Amino acid sequence: MLWLLFISLVSTLFALCGAAPKVTQISNSLLDSNGIFFVSFDGVVNVNSFQLSGVLTFGNYQFVGWYTSSRAAILARRQLPSGSWSTFQLPHNLSTNDSHNVIALGVSPSDGKIHVALDCHSTQVFYTSSEAGLATSGASWEASRFGTITTTIGNLNVGTVVTYPQFVITPDNLLQFVYRSGISGNGATQLAEYNGGTWSNVGSWASGSGTYTSTNGVQSTARNLYIHGFTYRSGSLQVTGTWREQNSAVMCNSGGLTNHDTVFISSADKGRTWKNSAGSNVGTSGSSPVNVNTAGLIVDSLNADHGLMNQESQDIDSAGQLHAIISYVPGRFGQCVTNYVTDRTNNGRAFHLYRSSNGTWTKVEIPFPLNAVGRSQIVMDSADNIYVVMPFVRIVTASKSSGWTDWTMAFNGTSAGLNAFGEVTVDRARISQGVLSILYQLSSTGTTPSAVHVIDFQLNG
Ligand SMILES: *[C@@H]1O[C@H](CO)[C@@H](O)[C@H](O)[C@H]1NC(C)=O
Ligand SMILES: *[C@@H]1O[C@H](CO)[C@@H](O)[C@H](O)[C@H]1NC(C)=O
Ligand SMILES: *[C@@H]1O[C@H](CO)[C@@H](O)[C@H](O)[C@H]1NC(C)=O
Ligand SMILES: *[C@@H]1O[C@H](CO)[C@@H](O)[C@H](O)[C@H]1NC(C)=O
Numbered sequence: 001m002l003w004l005l006f007i008s009l010v011s012t013l014f015a016l017c018g019a020a021p022k023v024t025q026i027s028n029s030l031l032d033s034n035g036i037f038f039v040s041f042d043g044v045v046n047v048n049s050f051q052l053s054g055v056l057t058f059g060n061y062q063f064v065g066w067y068t069s070s071r072a073a074i075l076a077r078r079q080l081p082s083g084s085w086s087t088f089q090l091p092h093n094l095s096t097n098d099s100h101n102v103i104a105l106g107v108s109p110s111d112g113k114i115h116v117a118l119d120c121h122s123t124q125v126f127y128t129s130s131e132a133g134l135a136t137s138g139a140s141w142e143a144s145r146f147g148t149i150t151t152t153i154g155n156l157n158v159g160t161v162v163t164y165p166q167f168v169i170t171p172d173n174l175l176q177f178v179y180r181s182g183i184s185g186n187g188a189t190q191l192a193e194y195n196g197g198t199w200s201n202v203g204s205w206a207s208g209s210g211t212y213t214s215t216n217g218v219q220s221t222a223r224n225l226y227i228h229g230f231t232y233r234s235g236s237l238q239v240t241g242t243w244r245e246q247n248s249a250v251m252c253n254s255g256g257l258t259n260h261d262t263v264f265i266s267s268a269d270k271g272r273t274w275k276n277s278a279g280s281n282v283g284t285s286g287s288s289p290v291n292v293n294t295a296g297l298i299v300d301s302l303n304a305d306h307g308l309m310n311q312e313s314q315d316i317d318s319a320g321q322l323h324a325i326i327s328y329v330p331g332r333f334g335q336c337v338t339n340y341v342t343d344r345t346n347n348g349r350a351f352h353l354y355r356s357s358n359g360t361w362t363k364v365e366i367p368f369p370l371n372a373v374g375r376s377q378i379v380m381d382s383a384d385n386i387y388v389v390m391p392f393v394r395i396v397t398a399s400k401s402s403g404w405t406d407w408t409m410a411f412n413g414t415s416a417g418l419n420a421f422g423e424v425t426v427d428r429a430r431i432s433q434g435v436l437s438i439l440y441q442l443s444s445t446g447t448t449p450s451a452v453h454v455i456d457f458q459l460n461g
Helices: 002-016 338-345 428-434
Strands: 021-036 057-060 061-067 072-079 086-093 104-110 113-118 126-129 160-168 175-183 185-195 199-206 221-229 232-234 236-245 259-267 272-273 279-284 299-302 313-316 320-328 349-355 361-365 379-381 388-391 394-398 407-413 435-441 450-459
Touching: 021 072, 021 407, 021 435, 057 104, 057 428, 057 435, 061 104, 061 113, 061 272, 061 361, 061 435, 061 450, 086 126, 104 160, 104 175, 104 236, 113 160, 113 175, 160 232, 175 221, 175 361, 221 338, 236 361, 299 349, 299 361, 313 379, 320 379, 338 407, 349 388, 379 428, 407 428, 428 435
Parallel strands: 185 221
Antiparallel strands: 021 450, 057 061, 061 072, 072 086, 104 113, 113 126, 160 175, 175 185, 185 199, 221 236, 232 236, 236 259, 259 272, 259 299, 272 279, 313 320, 320 349, 349 361, 379 388, 388 394, 394 407, 435 450
16 A cells, blocks of 8 residues: 555656656558558658658548559548548559659648649659648548649649658648759759649749868868758748758768758748848848858758768747757767768667757757667657657657656557558647657568558657
């Protein structure tokens, strides 16, 4: 009896002091036992960290896009929280075995259309959108409710060198389309906007121009900005990212990654003009994009010798503070990555990097090794607790009340036997409903298809 009392007292105290949040698995559904599988650029095409969105909630419905083993693009829908999945094939097949060529889903709130952009890597993009209202109507789920596949985004010509299509809803319910034009190491980030009828171009907001001089004195004259997200909260748009240099001689060894530094910009006018972390005006989309020589963009400096990952993830808390995950091989393991795959797998660490409202940046190492080359996904609940989905669906959490220091592994996908391929993608829109939905695909070998799943967790439940 006394022992029980003691234990309950201790656990009550622990809860009052704010233990790291828990997650409770509520379901795990099989979407496809034969998802297409091949590894390219260290990833699989159905589950990439940069997908916005591979799995997407809008209102009472959740939507998922993936490629099945016949290469057909599949769209699925279920009514939340636990309706059964309906699927159909879009009239489009994955064109090449390239893990960049993901499916991105978006919804335009003003007319309830579902937008789909897919299958591009420095090529033309493929796009379609649904009839109005399909996002919420619950009408029968079939391909005939979508328009023909085009290589424009509706009426907007986005050129023929497109990568990383992403859809984002603004605070006033417009739908934006973010993408890269140009190529890795020589590209620009671009923004377009849909007003419920037509798409218009906002323009490039980060260009590949300027000169970077590396630690070893080598100059590089072209690059692209890889973004960790394009996130709105309380009216403000915030972006973190890394520069990817074109000249590989900026590295100490050609086996690394030319990514360097973490940069931050924000916009109070939906991506027209940009400020740095100190609040100075630094760019205007279209006419004067930021570049590597723009003053005051770097918030965490790191040279190109540490296997810094691009396109990891970010979120914003209720106070408007940006939280990013970045990952690299810390200096205590050496100052020169010579094989980013093995070095990241053996010694890579993820860091929580966040901006306090006063503009100060704090970086804390997450005390669980990556054990993988791939990226981690950060989401925050309504109480500003953090959940980081590390490769293999390992969910590590930290409470706001601890100042995000009490990192705990709340779910270990490895010991749970999920057998997930490392990287996953998450449903950011569903977090506000208190549920973390994760799209993952099973590990496989060669080109043997494997199962595609959505697993759901109650946050802090
Ligand atoms: C997709 O590939 C299948 C064969 O697997 C073929 O029958 C179908 O016509 C292709 N669809 C398109 C849109 O090319
Ligand atoms: C900024 O805010 C953080 C977090 O509240 C605090 O630790 C830090 O001391 C502040 N810095 C300045 C310069 O006020
Ligand atoms: C997760 O599970 C794996 C496999 O059981 C184990 O090796 C690893 O130590 C676990 N991680 C943690 C942090 O418990
Ligand atoms: C692409 O992947 C498919 C399996 O989905 C495989 O059959 C095919 O051989 C691969 N093509 C190449 C060029 O590797």
